[in-house]
Amino acid sequence: MLTRYIARRLLLLVPVVFGVTLLVFFSIHLVPGDPARSFLGDRATPTAVAALHREWGLDRPVWVQYWLFVKRLLHGDLGHSLFYQASTVSLLKSDLPVTLLLLLYGAAFAVAIALPLALLAALRPDGVVDQAVRAIGVVGLGMPGFWVGTMLILLLALDAGLFPVAGYGEGFGQHLRSLVLPGLTVALSVAPILIRSLRQGMIAALNSDYVAFARAKGAGPATVLLRYGLRNAAIPAVSVLGVNIGFLVGGTLVIENVFALPGLGSLMVQSILNRDFPVVQGITLVFALLVVLVYLLTDVAYALLDPRVRLG
Amino acid sequence: MSTPSLELVPVAPTTRRARRRRLPPSLIAGLAILGVIVLLAILAPLVTSYSPTQQDLNDVLASPGGRHLLGTDELGRDVWSRLVYGARTDLRVAFLAVLAPFAIGTVLGALAGYFGGWLDAIIMRVADVVVAFPFYVLVLLLVFVLGPGSGSIVIAITAVSWVSYTRIVRGETLVARSQEYVLAAKVGGLGNLRVILRHILPNVITQAIVFAMSDIVLDLLAIVTLGYLGLGVRPPTPDWGDMMASGQQFLSTHWELTTIPGLAVALTGLGLSLLGDGLADALRPE
Numbered sequence: 001m002l003t004r005y006i007a008r009r010l011l012l013l014v015p016v017v018f019g020v021t022l023l024v025f026f027s028i029h030l031v032p033g034d035p036a037r038s039f040l041g042d043r044a045t046p047t048a049v050a051a052l053h054r055e056w057g058l059d060r061p062v063w064v065q066y067w068l069f070v071k072r073l074l075h076g077d078l079g080h081s082l083f084y085q086a087s088t089v090s091l092l093k094s095d096l097p098v099t100l101l102l103l104l105y106g107a108a109f110a111v112a113i114a115l116p117l118a119l120l121a122a123l124r125p126d127g128v129v130d131q132a133v134r135a136i137g138v139v140g141l142g143m144p145g146f147w148v149g150t151m152l153i154l155l156l157a158l159d160a161g162l163f164p165v166a167g168y169g170e171g172f173g174q175h176l177r178s179l180v181l182p183g184l185t186v187a188l189s190v191a192p193i194l195i196r197s198l199r200q201g202m203i204a205a206l207n208s209d210y211v212a213f214a215r216a217k218g219a220g221p222a223t224v225l226l227r228y229g230l231r232n233a234a235i236p237a238v239s240v241l242g243v244n245i246g247f248l249v250g251g252t253l254v255i256e257n258v259f260a261l262p263g264l265g266s267l268m269v270q271s272i273l274n275r276d277f278p279v280v281q282g283i284t285l286v287f288a289l290l291v292v293l294v295y296l297l298t299d300v301a302y303a304l305l306d307p308r309v310r311l312g
Numbered sequence: 313m314s315t316p317s318l319e320l321v322p323v324a325p326t327t328r329r330a331r332r333r334r335l336p337p338s339l340i341a342g343l344a345i346l347g348v349i350v351l352l353a354i355l356a357p358l359v360t361s362y363s364p365t366q367q368d369l370n371d372v373l374a375s376p377g378g379r380h381l382l383g384t385d386e387l388g389r390d391v392w393s394r395l396v397y398g399a400r401t402d403l404r405v406a407f408l409a410v411l412a413p414f415a416i417g418t419v420l421g422a423l424a425g426y427f428g429g430w431l432d433a434i435i436m437r438v439a440d441v442v443v444a445f446p447f448y449v450l451v452l453l454l455v456f457v458l459g460p461g462s463g464s465i466v467i468a469i470t471a472v473s474w475v476s477y478t479r480i481v482r483g484e485t486l487v488a489r490s491q492e493y494v495l496a497a498k499v500g501g502l503g504n505l506r507v508i509l510r511h512i513l514p515n516v517i518t519q520a521i522v523f524a525m526s527d528i529v530l531d532l533l534a535i536v537t538l539g540y541l542g543l544g545v546r547p548p549t550p551d552w553g554d555m556m557a558s559g560q561q562f563l564s565t566h567w568e569l570t571t572i573p574g575l576a577v578a579l580t581g582l583g584l585s586l587l588g589d590g591l592a593d594a595l596r597p598e
Contacts (some may be wrong), residue, residue, distance in 0.1 A: 027453055139578065139582055142580070144540070147574035150570050245446075247447070249446040273542065
């Protein structure tokens with residue numbers, strides 16, 4: 001049953017992945033004017049522009065270009081960055097770990113922040129804690145992530161000197177320390193969403209018959225909360241985190257720039273400023289495939305945890 | 313034998329007016345906050361005494377107070393002026409960036425839900441592809457392709473966020489399509505266009521409006537973030553994101569340059585969120 005569910009889910013991915021490659025490929029044709037000239041600048045000679053046209057394949061018919069793009073993609077070739085004089089794939093390979101580590105950090109911090117707050121809020125719906133948590137969430141959602149990051153730098157790095165102001169450091173230990181503030185920043189922007197759904201799940205769980213039964217047979221409040229409430233609220237929370245992976249990725253992308261971290265987000269913004277097409281296209285593609293993959297894993301995990309999904 | 317009496321119990325005269333709920337407090341608070349900000353933005357020339365772009369290299373990085381209410385930036389421009397004119401820029405772009413996807417997304421959602429079939433299939437498959445990209449990644453790609461500037465920002469955000477409106481309105485339309493009042497309208501001989509415009513849209517649009525109010529907060533943040541990354545509204549047009557980016561270099565000595573525009577964004581975001589929550593409460597059917 002599960003294999004059939006996964007197979008069906010994979011089949012649904014085919015048109016999405018096809019569309020993603022199509023959109024990424026055709027984005028270069030949306031550029032007003034000539035993308036090669038926009039990279040080389042106004043003073044480029046016609047020969048140089050023509051050479052870049054050949055390099056990017058812009059002198060071939062569009063459908064041939066797309067076919068070549070997909071063919072190269074299947075061979076793991078995302079083109080060549082003219083700015084860095086390196087293959088796009090090698091650039092992505094060196095920067096991807098930073099981004100993935102920051103994503104993990106952010107997700108872990110977000111859960112660590114959201115879980116206790118959601119539990120406290122769900123204990124007394126509309127109580128003082130609940131209202132305070134909700135108010136902080138509303139205020140927090142209106143704050144730009146990069147600004148929150150800057151304020152954390154101001155308070156915890158510049159004034160208190162607890163963490164490095166920016167950069168990634170040398171060695172794994174320093175990496176971990178350098179990522180604390182960025183991770184916290186990413187987490188703070190996702191936490192309100194996570195708290196909201198965890199709280200709702202907890203309240204629904206605590207009002208259910210099985211919790212009433214557990215209470216009736218004498219289970220203590222802590223047992224009820226953790227064994228019965230949390231367990232059942234955790235499933236939707238995991239999927240909320242999965243569904244919001246795009247939000248999380250967007251957060252890391254911006255926050256990397258605040259803390260000058262050598263990840264894909266910084267590389268993307270730099271390459272946009274350099275007008276380096278292959279790199280921007282490559283990063284866009286990687287991020288989209290990452291999101292699609294996480295959606296898939298979320299759905300499969302959900303189906304594993306909840307049999308109703310795969311039977312329905 | 314007494315039969316169960318069916319006599320009318322005198323009902324208290326609950327007129328419509330008496331039953332109408334009071335306005336939610338968050339709606340009032342949100343309106344108040346936003347009202348002040350919008351008013352300041354509209355009256356910008358009246359409430360500022362310096363031009364937002366006028367540089368004064370003899371008076372750079374002045375502290376708040378004194379001749380300049382909130383001080384000056386690294387080029388000697390008045391921070392208060394830039395803040396107020398920045399509200400003009402960012403609110404205008406945010407408004408357009410929510411209006412366009414709202415209109416386009418609603419139309420596509422109503423068409424997809426009402427007609428179904430291949431039209432529905434095409435629209436929803438395209439939506440699936442757009443959703444596969446993280447919001448910021450696709451917006452950055454499109455701004456990159458179209459070049460910086462407020463027009464590109466509006467187009468980029470529209471191209472990404474129409475999907476949410478389409479999904480919401482499509483779902484609501486699917487429900488409304490089989491309701492009796494719609495069937496009655498169809499049997500009555502009304503054309504498809506008239507049924508959609510007069511009978512379906514008015515009933516499905518509430519959810520889209522409620523979503524738009526939370527969407528505009530995200531759009532405002534996106535606009536400011538693009539400005540911060542150097543990909544937003546073109547300088548010297550004042551923009552809160554650009555103000556924070558240039559203030560960051562002076563964080564250790566002039567932290568107010570970064571803090572003040574951030575607080576302006578947060579306050580605007582709060583006002584919009586409260587307004588959205590209040591509106592959702594007020595529009596929710598009893």
